[in-house]
Amino acid sequence: MNARDDKALSGEDRLIAKYFRPLAKHPGALSLNDDTAVLAPPPDHDLVITKDALVAGVHFFANDPPGDIARKALRVNLSDLAAKGATPIGFLLAIALSDTKEEWVAAFAKGLGGDADAYNCPLLGGDTVTTPGPLTISVTALGSVPKDKMVRRDGAKVGDIVLVTGTIGDAALGLALRRGAKWKLDNAQGEHLENRYLLPQPRNALATALRDNASAAMDVSDGLVGDLDKLCRASHVNVTIEAALVPLSAAAQAALKSDPKLIETILTGGDDYEIVCTVPPGKLAAFHAAAKAAQVAVSEIGTVAAGEGARFTDADGKPLTFARPSYSHL
Amino acid sequence: MNARDDKALSGEDRLIAKYFRPLAKHPGALSLNDDTAVLAPPPDHDLVITKDALVAGVHFFANDPPGDIARKALRVNLSDLAAKGATPIGFLLAIALSDTKEEWVAAFAKGLGGDADAYNCPLLGGDTVTTPGPLTISVTALGSVPKDKMVRRDGAKVGDIVLVTGTIGDAALGLALRRGAKWKLDNAQGEHLENRYLLPQPRNALATALRDNASAAMDVSDGLVGDLDKLCRASHVNVTIEAALVPLSAAAQAALKSDPKLIETILTGGDDYEIVCTVPPGKLAAFHAAAKAAQVAVSEIGTVAAGEGARFTDADGKPLTFARPSYSHL
Numbered sequence: 001m002n003a004r005d006d007k008a009l010s011g012e013d014r015l016i017a018k019y020f021r022p023l024a025k026h027p028g029a030l031s032l033n034d035d036t037a038v039l040a041p042p043p044d045h046d047l048v049i050t051k052d053a054l055v056a057g058v059h060f061f062a063n064d065p066p067g068d069i070a071r072k073a074l075r076v077n078l079s080d081l082a083a084k085g086a087t088p089i090g091f092l093l094a095i096a097l098s099d100t101k102e103e104w105v106a107a108f109a110k111g112l113g114g115d116a117d118a119y120n121c122p123l124l125g126g127d128t129v130t131t132p133g134p135l136t137i138s139v140t141a142l143g144s145v146p147k148d149k150m151v152r153r154d155g156a157k158v159g160d161i162v163l164v165t166g167t168i169g170d171a172a173l174g175l176a177l178r179r180g181a182k183w184k185l186d187n188a189q190g191e192h193l194e195n196r197y198l199l200p201q202p203r204n205a206l207a208t209a210l211r212d213n214a215s216a217a218m219d220v221s222d223g224l225v226g227d228l229d230k231l232c233r234a235s236h237v238n239v240t241i242e243a244a245l246v247p248l249s250a251a252a253q254a255a256l257k258s259d260p261k262l263i264e265t266i267l268t269g270g271d272d273y274e275i276v277c278t279v280p281p282g283k284l285a286a287f288h289a290a291a292k293a294a295q296v297a298v299s300e301i302g303t304v305a306a307g308e309g310a311r312f313t314d315a316d317g318k319p320l321t322f323a324r325p326s327y328s329h330l
Numbered sequence: 331m332n333a334r335d336d337k338a339l340s341g342e343d344r345l346i347a348k349y350f351r352p353l354a355k356h357p358g359a360l361s362l363n364d365d366t367a368v369l370a371p372p373p374d375h376d377l378v379i380t381k382d383a384l385v386a387g388v389h390f391f392a393n394d395p396p397g398d399i400a401r402k403a404l405r406v407n408l409s410d411l412a413a414k415g416a417t418p419i420g421f422l423l424a425i426a427l428s429d430t431k432e433e434w435v436a437a438f439a440k441g442l443g444g445d446a447d448a449y450n451c452p453l454l455g456g457d458t459v460t461t462p463g464p465l466t467i468s469v470t471a472l473g474s475v476p477k478d479k480m481v482r483r484d485g486a487k488v489g490d491i492v493l494v495t496g497t498i499g500d501a502a503l504g505l506a507l508r509r510g511a512k513w514k515l516d517n518a519q520g521e522h523l524e525n526r527y528l529l530p531q532p533r534n535a536l537a538t539a540l541r542d543n544a545s546a547a548m549d550v551s552d553g554l555v556g557d558l559d560k561l562c563r564a565s566h567v568n569v570t571i572e573a574a575l576v577p578l579s580a581a582a583q584a585a586l587k588s589d590p591k592l593i594e595t596i597l598t599g600g601d602d603y604e605i606v607c608t609v610p611p612g613k614l615a616a617f618h619a620a621a622k623a624a625q626v627a628v629s630e631i632g633t634v635a636a637g638e639g640a641r642f643t644d645a646d647g648k649p650l651t652f653a654r655p656s657y658s659h660l
Binding site: 030033034035036037038039040041045046047048049050051052053054055057058059080081083084086092093094095096098124125126127129130131132133134136138140142143145147150152153154218219234 | 360363364365366367368369370371375376377378379380381382383384385387388389410411413414416422423424425426428454455456457459460461462463464466468470472473475477480482483484548549560564
């Protein structure tokens with residue numbers, strides 16, 4: 001991404017200069033005037049890097065507000081940094097535009113810049129191209145953690161407590177509503193679920209609490225069932241969760257009441273961007289206190305046991321089985 | 331990107347485990363088993379980061395060999411690292427697949443892995459999604475340079491010599507041939523030009539020579555005219571180039587002979603992935619020696635003067651003007 005401010009600017013350079021350069025507040029972005037960004041993580045810190053892609057019609061609706069599309073693209077990456085206990089440094093954006101209307105780009109950049117400021121994660125660089133297909137976005141987010149302190153998936157130990165942030169299933173239900181599902185919900189409940197799909201709430205406020213206390217963590221993006229299973233397998237442990245202990249919003253509870261089969265959508269649908277983590281018993285009080293200070297709700301949902309993988313049960317201990325335990329693109 | 335090796339794998343996880351995990355040779359990739367990669371640049375080094383996006387039908391042909399598509403996606407990023415004097419660390423890949431045939435993915439990963447090994451730039455992580463549109467790829471490449479030694483665009487000084495690697499215009503001519511252009515060329519010449527479009531030859535072998543000697547550099551991706559102009563404006567200097575001094579391959583010379591108007595395609599078409607740089611006179615001999623040792627051809631094409639921007643002239647000093655000085659997507 002590079003830009004300059006004069007009359008000889010191409011359309012691409014002009015859009016970048018006008019809408020994206022103001023977001024490039026990191027000195028290492030070199031005002032988007034070079035081939036690359038350049039930076040160093042803070043002394044005695046590791047760099048944490050994640051990259052997600054979003055496609056119109058797959059990860060969001062093409063007619064969603066452009067500012068919200070931008071924010072979702074950044075937030076799904078911020079969620080990965082949060083789960084790893086990392087502090088955001090900045091991000092790179094590659095965008096393949098299918099609609100080059102300037103007002104769309106302006107609204108996209110405005111949403112992006114708002115979140116870049118809110119999460120202290122400035123634009124570092126990237127690439128702007130056009131596509132004959134759907135709008136496609138890739139964000140690469142960089143963060144830092146004190147050396148060797150990244151919270152990995154493979155550190156869960158037998159006896160650790162399993163916790164999850166916020167509420168699970170809202171976004172998957174919101175997506176179903178967007179696709180025309182009808183349940184007994186009032187307007188506010190429907191809106192709550194749809195908003196949770198439109199705009200994730202990454203738990204970056206919890207990063208320090210996780211770094212100081214969690215033995216393992218990951219963000220819940222492909223559904224709690226599949227993601228917790230991945231964490232358990234990486235750690236070579238078992239977790240058995242009674243489904244009723246999984247925190248649900250009032251809206252999700254209402255939807256589930258109107259159709260009990262929705263438990264599968266809730267637990268496996270994905271797009272939650274909550275964090276599931278394990279905390280040793282000796283650090284549990286400190287973790288709860290830190291989460292409270294960070295104003296992030298956390299719920300205990302189980303205990304790590306010997307074994308391999310995650311299981312979910314009903315109130316009688318009977319295993320729940322799911323047609324598709326985890327969101328998969330292929 | 332995350333993967334595991336068992337029967338419960340989703341299609342996405344299985345493809346990642348089978349084809350991409352073997353490329354994740356950097357320890358910080360955590361075998362693609364976590365949300366993020368984690369690494370630190372070498373002590374007293376800066377991290378250099380670049381990100382490019384490529385869309386089928388825009389940056390390559392959808393029916394190009396999948397291994398070559400993969401290699402081009404990596405190489406256009408490696409070219410940015412080379413121009414900045416950076417040594418590759420690794421890369422992240424986001425791919426939106428439109429064709430999920432396993433043999434395509436296998437061939438793509440094979441090409442990618444070959445180049446990852448050849449350029450010592452292993453896979454760090456990424457994301458695999460599907461798209462109803464054209465195949466879209468974004469690569470984020472990371473490299474390192476000794477602290478504050480990145481070669482920027484804004485360091486050119488009056489009196490420095492302007493040099494360019496390899497030959498200019500081949501890829502733009504190759505693209506025109508792919509689109510049906512007919513010039514008086516023999517088969518080998520046509521193939522040479524088409525191959526230069528299909529598969530860039532990034533000049534990473536020259537990175538150290540640039541770092542040690544160049545006052546400014548950038549990779550030529552949007553055409554020599556526009557890119558050198560950007561370098562000059564970033565450095566607040568002028569360069570006036572006699573077009574006949576720009577190094578051309580025998581094939582490009584033959585095409586130009588059959589149609590002299592092709593000078594515009596050659597100088598502005600882009601996709602060269604060569605490097606244009608400026609070197610102070612006192613370091614010129616050392617730069618030439620280092621380039622020779624690196625087996626990268628470099629040609630002197632001009633001298634930095636006071637002023638602003640780049641100009642190209644014919645043999646009589648008459649300015650050349652171009653309809654579209656630089657490739658732009660918008």
